[in-house]
Amino acid sequence: MAGDGGSLRGAGRSATGAAVMKAVFWDLDDTLLNTLPGRMDALAGTYEDCLGIRPADPEALWREHNGRTLEQMARNLLGDDWLRFAERYRERYYAIDFALEPFPGVVDTLDALRSDGVELAVVTSKISWGATGELTKTGLLDRFATVVGHDDCEAHKPEPDPLFVAMERMCLDEPREIAYVGDTPADVKAGRAAGCHAIGAAWGSLDAERVRAEGPDLLAEHPSEVLAYVRRVAAGATS
Known part of the structure; x- marks a missing residue:
């Protein structure tokens, strides 16, 4: 059922019928980085x-x-x-000089996804040069195929437009082969509106219950749960 990570209904399928997950898009603040x-x-x-x-x-x-x-x-x-x-x-x-670092488990999850052949992108409401700078500072930038910021599109989350920009840049045309991970209700709404798997990042959320109320496909308590979800899709798991 939605919200517990058990349902993979509507997962993308390859030409042979196998479930696939080609990319995971990530919000930045309170999802990848503790800002x-x-x-x-x-x-x-x-x-x-x-x-x-x-x-x-x-x-x-x-x-x-x-x-x-x-x-x-x-x-x-x-x-x-x-x-x-x-x-x-x-x-x-x-x-401000503050301790900027990824949340525990983020780096290992990103690296494992890439090892599995899953492409990564950042889709954030932060201005793009700011997001790129913080990703560079924390050593994460090279892991991502693209960074979509506030200045890259006219409409913003909870509208799906920023996710569509990332899809276009990465030549992806099937939303159900993509997951979007974020810590706010607006992130879940954007993922849903784009047709992607919507994953709530409870580990950094200020109000995880409001995120849960939006009915994400998964409300993850730790980044490693995102990896497990993607692998279940790839394995063709069903509810």
């Missing part, structure tokens, strides 16, 4: 810079806007003056 400390710090400082007060609970403020693009969050907080907020946030975020 929350830096993002909360930047949000609290930017909020104070632009609104004149320090938020009492930066994590609650971030939770309120989690899954939105920076532009969407800035418009919600500052209205027509949103661009000033967005620019100041980026200035603060990329100036």
Whole structure:
């Protein structure tokens, strides 16, 4: 059933009828990399810079806007003056020196998927140069065929457009041969809308129950569960 990793209904099939999974697309923040400390710090400082007060609970403020693009969050907080907020946030975020690293199990999972012949991509709402920089800093960039950022498409998650950009770049045309992994309800919605396997990343999610409520094909507590799911698809497992 959806959400427990047991159902592989609708898995992509090769010409011989065998189940296949050609690619796994990954969200970046709170899925591959633990960037929350830096993002909360930047949000609290930017909020104070632009609104004149320090938020009492930066994590609650971030939770309120989690899954939105920076532009969407800035418009919600500052209205027509949103661009000033967005620019100041980026200035603060990329100036913060915090311990940026992949979540436990991410590197091993990525390497195992690649060894299995599965292609990888990053699909994020972060601006592409920022995402590429963080992937470079953490030594992950070379594992991915492409990085799709906020500036690479007009519509953003929960719309499926960013996933379609990655598919086009990688010459993939069958969504059910792709899984998308992310930590927010918007990620699950985007994966569903694109026709991909939608996997929730509970290991980095601020609200895993909201992700579960979207009915992902799998709600993974650890990155290794993504690998196991992909291998079950490849083995032709069914519910």
